[in-house]
Amino acid sequence: MTPALVVIDMLNTYDHEDAELLIPSASRALPAVRYLLEQARERDVPVVYANDNFGKWRSHHGELLEAALASPHADLVEPIRPGESAYFVVKARHSIFYETPLAYLLNALDVTGLVLCGQVTEQCVLYSALGAHIRHLPVTIARDVVAHIHQDLAEAALRMMEINMSARTVPAADAFR
Template identity: 50%
Template sequence: MSGTTTAVVVMDVLNTYDHEDAEALAANVETTIDPIVRLIDKARRADVELIFVNDNHGDFSASRDDLVRRALAGKRPDLVQPLVPPGNFAFLPKVRHSVFYGTPLEYALNREGIETVVLAGQVTEQCVLYSALDAYVREFSVRVAVDAVAAIHDDLGEAALRMMERNMRAELLPAGDCL
């Protein structure tokens, strides 16, 4: 057990960037790399639970290593390499938008006595939004590292952040202030 009641959940950073919205997303991901790296480093130094959750894109046999390999072989390995999940931290594959859907995340957080989840990663108006909602309905406090989440569409990303703040009581903070 980490001794803290906060966990950092980094989602969907293993992306091949070969989908319809990849170019728009990649442009926004570029600005999130350093804040995510700093958040991960701070979590590691503070002995905060650090959990990586990534879409398996329907390949239920894919391991962490498979997803890393595919992402690094994709169109933007420069956006993936700094965020490759270290092997000694929890890594959960997910099947849909929310980090809770079809994963043991809720069980793992409850087992460790986690009360607050800090969300970082991709995509603000999709996976981050739905994960924040699922955390909220499970009665976790939610913090969103606003400089460590990337949207495909800036306007939808901003709207999603406002929804998280208003409807889910999420704290919107710079990554450096989340822990």
């Protein structure tokens, strides 16, 4: 498998419904996200940030990053800000594939599998894993690198990804193995 690391919705202002429930989980996941980013860079694994546009349809990734860094929760964004070699896909809804050029980009990069991390486990990560599964892309989810709003739903989502989508769920340390 030739993987890509996809960082889902981590460039966030946390100015939305359920943010107060999400922030503690995102804070706990942050060190492992940094670790995965370092591992990807050391291994020359492409890194793709797939991020909601927060309804700002004329924005681009730089503006989304600036808004997140200007927010009261910039401490959750600064340590994982995209490097120069990172790719960026703006998404409108839950899946990283829905109405985005991600499938085309992955094909152009000869990617044959994904390592997913980010937020929200029971929403965007779950739907993104399904999108990869229906495209016959093997998926690895680093359990300690996904953040949730509702822990019980996140655990159920991880189990669904394992059983229904044949996803590997592993610690971040094993994501690229």
